[in-house]
Amino acid sequence: MKVIELKNIVKTYPGVEALKGISFAVEKGSIHGFLGPNGAGKTTSMSIIAGLSSPTSGQVFINGKELGREKSPIGFLPETPPLYEQMKVFDYLKFVAEINNVARSELSCRVLEIGKKCGLTKVMQRLIGNLSKGYRQRVGIAQALVFDPEIVILDEPTVGLDPNSIMEIRELITSLKKDHTIMFSTHQLHEANLICSHITIINHGIILQSGPIGEIGKSLKNRQVIRAVVRDWQIIEPAMVLSEIKDLFPCDNVEIKKLDGQTELKFIAETDDDLRPSVSAYLLQKNCGLLSFTEEGMDLEEIFKRVAGQ
Amino acid sequence: MGFSRGIWILYKKEVKDYFLSPLVYILTGLYSLIIGWLFFNYLVASKDLTTANLSQSILIPLFGNMNFIFLFLAPLLTMKVFAEEKKLGTLNLLLRSGLTDWQIIFGKYFATFTVTVFMISMTFLFPIILGFSGYHDWGLVISCYLGLFFCLLSYLAVGMFVSSITSNQIIAAILSFSILLGFMLMVFSVNATHLSLVRDLFQYLSVPFHFEGFVRGAIKNFNILYFFCFSGMFLYMTRKSLESRYW
Ligand SMILES: Nc1ncnc2c1ncn2[C@@H]1O[C@H](COP(=O)(O)OP(=O)(O)O)[C@@H](O)[C@H]1O
Ligand SMILES: [Mg+2]
Numbered sequence: 001m002k003v004i005e006l007k008n009i010v011k012t013y014p015g016v017e018a019l020k021g022i023s024f025a026v027e028k029g030s031i032h033g034f035l036g037p038n039g040a041g042k043t044t045s046m047s048i049i050a051g052l053s054s055p056t057s058g059q060v061f062i063n064g065k066e067l068g069r070e071k072s073p074i075g076f077l078p079e080t081p082p083l084y085e086q087m088k089v090f091d092y093l094k095f096v097a098e099i100n101n102v103a104r105s106e107l108s109c110r111v112l113e114i115g116k117k118c119g120l121t122k123v124m125q126r127l128i129g130n131l132s133k134g135y136r137q138r139v140g141i142a143q144a145l146v147f148d149p150e151i152v153i154l155d156e157p158t159v160g161l162d163p164n165s166i167m168e169i170r171e172l173i174t175s176l177k178k179d180h181t182i183m184f185s186t187h188q189l190h191e192a193n194l195i196c197s198h199i200t201i202i203n204h205g206i207i208l209q210s211g212p213i214g215e216i217g218k219s220l221k222n223r224q225v226i227r228a229v230v231r232d233w234q235i236i237e238p239a240m241v242l243s244e245i246k247d248l249f250p251c252d253n254v255e256i257k258k259l260d261g262q263t264e265l266k267f268i269a270e271t272d273d274d275l276r277p278s279v280s281a282y283l284l285q286k287n288c289g290l291l292s293f294t295e296e297g298m299d300l301e302e303i304f305k306r307v308a309g310q
Numbered sequence: 311m312g313f314s315r316g317i318w319i320l321y322k323k324e325v326k327d328y329f330l331s332p333l334v335y336i337l338t339g340l341y342s343l344i345i346g347w348l349f350f351n352y353l354v355a356s357k358d359l360t361t362a363n364l365s366q367s368i369l370i371p372l373f374g375n376m377n378f379i380f381l382f383l384a385p386l387l388t389m390k391v392f393a394e395e396k397k398l399g400t401l402n403l404l405l406r407s408g409l410t411d412w413q414i415i416f417g418k419y420f421a422t423f424t425v426t427v428f429m430i431s432m433t434f435l436f437p438i439i440l441g442f443s444g445y446h447d448w449g450l451v452i453s454c455y456l457g458l459f460f461c462l463l464s465y466l467a468v469g470m471f472v473s474s475i476t477s478n479q480i481i482a483a484i485l486s487f488s489i490l491l492g493f494m495l496m497v498f499s500v501n502a503t504h505l506s507l508v509r510d511l512f513q514y515l516s517v518p519f520h521f522e523g524f525v526r527g528a529i530k531n532f533n534i535l536y537f538f539c540f541s542g543m544f545l546y547m548t549r550k551s552l553e554s555r556y557w
Pocket of ligand 2: 039042043044079155156
């Protein structure tokens with residue numbers, strides 16, 4: 001089921017077309033990574049979904065209902081957490097819960113529960129203005145969760161934090177999966193790879209890919225990388241290998257690396273055909289003492305480089 | 311969440327914020343000092359201690375000054391109301407919450423009004439002091455305070471509107487002061503024209519003209535109506551400005 005659906009969203013700022021007609025959907029119960037370099041349009045898209053700005057054209061559906069001017073029940077952490085420095089963490093979270101219609105009888109216990117979830121128990125009575133960046137970010141996340149919204153949107157929740165905080169916040173996001181649908185933006189592919197079940201890749205206001213993380217990898221499978229390690233190899237010029245195999249099977253590039261006593265060969269081809277039989281036949285025919293033979297899957301880093309380059 | 315409950319939640323927070331910052335105490339101290347000094351001087355200068363005389367020589371000029379000083383102070387109180395929240399990004403927290411725009415506006419409006427009442431609270435002593443010397447026109451005292459409150463509510467409404475259109479507090483303060491001064495000066499431009507219609511219009515639009523009615527103890531319906539319309543218009547414009555986030 002789609003909890004968030006964008007249809008052909010265009011957003012123009014004076015002189016800039018930040019979103020050029022983007023469409024994608026977020027599935028219920030998923031952790032949806034929204035991936036793109038700086039200036040891609042992530043924040044713009046997310047604030048439209050959160051109801052903070054209206055698109056120039058296009059529609060947003062939240063749980064099948066078109067987003068209008070009425071307030072959407074979405075927990076939202078903007079790029080800079082909306083914090084009142086002069087308030088104590090407990091009072092702040094209680095205030096946010098109160099203005100978001102949490103019943104008066106539940107307030108305190110809800111705040112304590114969220115505080116615990118977000119690792120804030122120790123700092124509940126401290127002023128927000130005195131907290132470290134990592135804690136402030138956690139208060140920001142707690143603020144988005146405290147009224148128990150079904151959908152939670154986090155705009156670059158780990159940016160600018162120290163490695164420990166990053167790990168903890170990633171764990172926190174993963175732990176939210178049980179009860180919420182989460183969409184978060186990041187410009188780190190590695191991060192999306194770690195915690196997301198779905199991703200949407202955006203660049204220059206255009207959606208490049210969107211879907212389950214596995215499928216996106218697969219849809220880009222038209223590039224094959226076959227890695228072979230052999231014992232006896234004389235040719236060091238990739239061009240010579242290429243000319244040898246030119247008639248046997250399609251291959252765009254060959255990389256040759258000498259490792260102590262062994263040689264690593266990489267055959268890279270832009271094709272949907274499976275090259276493994278052809279490559280192995282070629283290597284056997286060379287009688288070079290094949291030690292290992294693997295197909296390398298592409299990780300997100302590579303996917304992104306490729307998608308962005310298209 | 312009921313309408314007044316929403317206002318109350320925000321009101322509590324805002325009042326607490328105001329009283330946590332030193333600004334309120336500094337302004338209150340300054341205000342009390344100036345008004346106390348004026349009161350003392352008027353008191354020393356007045357020779358006859360009849361009630362009519364005390365009203366003329368102390369109460370009326372004193373309230374004129376109490377009102378006038380807020381022309382400068384009100385913009386300092388209201389400048390941060392929306393401008394600061396815009397800058398910090400917290401305004402969106404309120405706008406996205408279960409609070410309606412009107413609840414946000416009234417919560418903040420009443421909170422700043424509470425602060426101004428706190429600021430003038432020291433002056434409640436003056437009528438009591440006058441009472442010791444036999445002063446007893448309490449109706450006029452109440453009327454003066456009523457007029458002052460209405461003026462304050464008008465100033466705050468202007469300040470809130472201006473604060474809602476900028477995220478720069480300094481600009482907010484200067485702009486709302488200019489607007490308030492404009493309404494104040496209208497009464498002087500009355501003499502600059504011979505057209506009675508224009509004169510009446512200018513006079514009717516200016517704040518001091520209506521305040522005067524209260525201070526003379528002659529409150530007319532249209533004086534009260536004027537203040538309601540004046541504040542109402544600026545609060546309405548504030549709402550429009552908050553809404554403009556959708557544009
Ligand atoms: N308020 C704005 N006014 C004008 N241009 C803007 C505004 N906000 C964003 N942009 C432009 O829109 C594009 C997308 O920005 P943004 O959504 O913030 O990207 P991201 O969050 O992916 O880094 C950028 O080119 C940015 O300069
Ligand atoms: Mg951004």
